[in-house]
Amino acid sequence: xxxxxxxxxxxxxxxxxxxxxxxxxxxxxxxxxxxxxxxxxxxxxxxxxxxxxxxxxxxxxxxxxxxxxxxxxxxxxxxxxxxxxxxxxxxxxxxxxxxxxxxxxxxxxxxxxxxxxxxxxxxxxxxxxxxxxxxxxxxxxxxxxxxxxxxxxxxxxxxxxxxxxxxxxxxxxxxxxxxxxxxxxxxxxxxxxxxxxxxxxxxxxxxxxxxxxxxxxxxxxxxxxxxxxxxxxxxxxxxxxxxxxxxxxxxxxxxxxxxxx
Amino acid sequence: xxxxxxxxxxxxxxxxxxxxxxxxxxxxxxxxxxxxxxxxxxxxxxxxxxxxxxxxxxxxxxxxxxxxxxxxxxxxxxxxxxxxxxxxxxxxxxxxxxxxxxxxxxxxxxxxxxxxxxxxxxxxxxxxxxxxxxxxxxxxxxxxxxxxxxxxxxxxxxxxxxxxxxxxxxxxxxxxxxxxxxxxxxxxxxxxxxxxxxxxxxxxxxxxxxxxxxxxxxxxxxxxxxxxxxxxxxxxxxxxxxxxxxxxxxxxxxxxxxxxxxxxxxxxxxxxxxxxxxxxxxxxxxxxxxxxxxxxxxxxxxxxxxxxxxxxxxxxxxxxxxxxxxxxxxxxxxxxxxxxxxxxxxxxx
Numbered sequence: 379x380x381x382x383x384x385x386x387x388x389x390x391x392x393x394x395x396x397x398x399x400x401x402x403x404x405x406x407x408x409x410x411x412x413x414x415x416x417x418x419x420x421x422x423x424x425x426x427x428x429x430x431x432x433x434x435x436x437x438x439x440x441x442x443x444x445x446x447x448x449x450x451x452x453x454x455x456x457x458x459x460x461x462x463x464x465x466x467x468x469x470x471x472x473x474x475x476x477x478x479x480x481x482x483x484x485x486x487x488x489x490x491x492x493x494x495x496x497x498x499x500x501x502x503x504x505x506x507x508x509x510x511x512x513x514x515x516x517x518x519x520x521x522x523x524x525x526x527x528x529x530x531x532x533x534x535x536x537x538x539x540x541x542x543x544x545x546x547x548x549x550x551x552x553x554x555x556x557x558x559x560x561x562x563x564x565x566x567x568x569x570x571x572x573x574x575x576x577x578x579x580x581x582x583x584x585x586x587x588x589x590x591x592x593x594x595x596x597x598x599x600x601x602x603x604x605x606x607x608x609x610x611x612x613x614x615x616x617x618x619x620x621x622x623x624x625x626x627x628x629x630x631x632x633x634x635x636x637x638x639x
Numbered sequence: 640x641x642x643x644x645x646x647x648x649x650x651x652x653x654x655x656x657x658x659x660x661x662x663x664x665x666x667x668x669x670x671x672x673x674x675x676x677x678x679x680x681x682x683x684x685x686x687x688x689x690x691x692x693x694x695x696x697x698x699x700x701x702x703x704x705x706x707x708x709x710x711x712x713x714x715x716x717x718x719x720x721x722x723x724x725x726x727x728x729x730x731x732x733x734x735x736x737x738x739x740x741x742x743x744x745x746x747x748x749x750x751x752x753x754x755x756x757x758x759x760x761x762x763x764x765x766x767x768x769x770x771x772x773x774x775x776x777x778x779x780x781x782x783x784x785x786x787x788x789x790x791x792x793x794x795x796x797x798x799x800x801x802x803x804x805x806x807x808x809x810x811x812x813x814x815x816x817x818x819x820x821x822x823x824x825x826x827x828x829x830x831x832x833x834x835x836x837x838x839x840x841x842x843x844x845x846x847x848x849x850x851x852x853x854x855x856x857x858x859x860x861x862x863x864x865x866x867x868x869x870x871x872x873x874x875x876x877x878x879x880x881x882x883x884x885x886x887x888x889x890x891x892x893x894x895x896x897x898x899x900x901x902x903x904x905x906x907x908x909x910x911x912x913x914x915x916x917x918x919x920x921x922x923x924x925x926x927x928x929x930x931x932x933x934x935x936x937x938x939x940x941x942x943x944x945x946x947x948x949x950x951x952x953x954x955x956x957x958x959x960x961x962x963x964x965x966x967x968x969x970x971x972x973x974x975x976x977x978x979x980x981x982x983x984x985x986x987x988x
Contacts, residue, residue: 393764404693
């Protein structure tokens with residue numbers, strides 16, 4: 379029988395009850411965040427987006443995915459379809475379309491116009507954006523940067539000189555370190571050479587010793603041989619003369635005994 | 640007029656599309672083939688943080704699907720939808736609040752436990768027979784998990800891969816396809832290669848959070864190559880040229896890799912705790928099921944290298960073993976469960 383074990387089942391609760399509990403928890407949290415100016419509501423469910431009266435400034439500060447959702451609620455009063463969401467998100471992320479441009483597009487949509495939706499601060503942000511990107515403003519920013527650059531020139535020259543001086547100091551320290559390193563290297567090389575010389579001498583001594591041992595071995599061999607010869611001679615001399623009557627007569631009854639071996 | 644069926648799809652905030660999205664497309668095509676007017680209803684789903692998870696549950700709960708004749712949910716939290724003709728074809732719940740809880744939260748706080756309890760309670764209540772007419776699951780592993788944690792019964796309904804055009808080919812190298820995620824335990828195979836002396840290559844396809852760690856682990860072995868994400872055509876070619884596929888995840892829900900390997904006529908080496916792959920692979924017949932130990936995996940790899948005909952024989956048997964897993968069967972079972980007559984039934988009448 380399969381699955382006999384008693385399962386670890388969570389207490390049975392009604393889904394409607396659970397969902398309403400979650401909904402009220404999230405609503406409380408949203409309300410709390412709404413009153414806390416330092417923590418703007420960044421809710422990303424349809425509820426969070428729907429309930430909020432978005433201002434243009436808030437929309438512009440949202441992360442990309444949240445912006446793509448919120449802008450639909452703000453201007454069209456509805457959640458984006460998955461296609462709309464994906465398309466808008468891709469335009470923002472992949473094509474780097476500006477957010478203010480998106481806001482303007484949504485503002486001009488017939489669907490939004492029909493609903494007469496209103497986003498606080500839209501015109502102000504739009505105007506700011508247009509002014510910011512207008513040719514005089516761009517020229518002004520360019521001129522400002524140029525003047526700023528010019529005014530900072532003496533300071534930069536000083537910084538450059540300081541940097542050069544510190545580089546020079548660095549170079550001198552590096553040269554000293556290199557010289558020290560070279561000295562150490564030369565000492566090490568000399569030490570190595572001495573060591574090699576000692577090794578060679580030791581090898582020579584070892585060779586001499588080997589030769590000496592070989593010579594001694596030859597001498598000892600000759601000596602051993604001569605001693606062996608001497609022992610033989612002594613043995614021959616000390617052997618008794620054979621007694622032919624006792625040992626030499628073969629037994630006539632045994633034909634094998636006494637035959638030459 | 641064809642019945643309208645909504646397949647409710649949780650849409651990832653990153654827009655990332657993977658195996659699950661392939662499953663939804665395959666299911667839609669199968670249902671359309673069975674005479675239904677099936678549509679994918681994609682709903683934004685964010686799981687970055689528990690507040691977002693709760694909001695996602697609410698979003699699915701609030702979804703208005705009354706214009707449809709039937710609704711199918713598959714992934715958490717889409718089964719929180721409300722429809723009088725709702726069936727769930729469960730891929731998986733949020734596993735980090737289930738069997739992977741201890742794996743993800745090594746020292747869980749009270750808050751983590753409370754979150755886990757809430758998710759399990761939500762899932763259990765959403766999948767009650769009063770709300771969900773029938774629960775199918777993609778494999779035994781999911782059925783077992785649903786019974787253990789939620790006390791709910793489900794029926795196994797395996798679906799085939801939607802990767803079309805898989806074919807056999809030469810038997811050249813070892814293949815390890817899939818996401819490079821901790822739960823896939825790719826390091827087992829990389830470590831096993833230390834015990835394989837033959838000059839056989841291990842090709843690892845896919846990307847993931849574990850990529851850098853695995854590359855560092857494999858850096859001293861020139862036989863291991865990381866191919867990154869492969870388009871479908873190249874993945875099919877990679878399967879076709881493999882000697883065997885090594886797939887050793889931990890408690891995998893389905894692991895289409897096994898089916899894809901079998902369809903390419905390749906045997907699979909998997910582990911006894913790999914979940915559904917360990918059920919699909921018959922040890923010594925369609926591949927090897929061994930302990931999650933690099934030495935044992937290496938030994939099985941060695942058998943394929945030393946006996947050239949073995950991989951081909953096992954691969955053929957593997958292909959035969961999954962012949963009965965078809966989208967047609969999936970579609971007709973689901974259409975029956977929804978209470979509609981499929982196109983085939985209509986033709987028969």
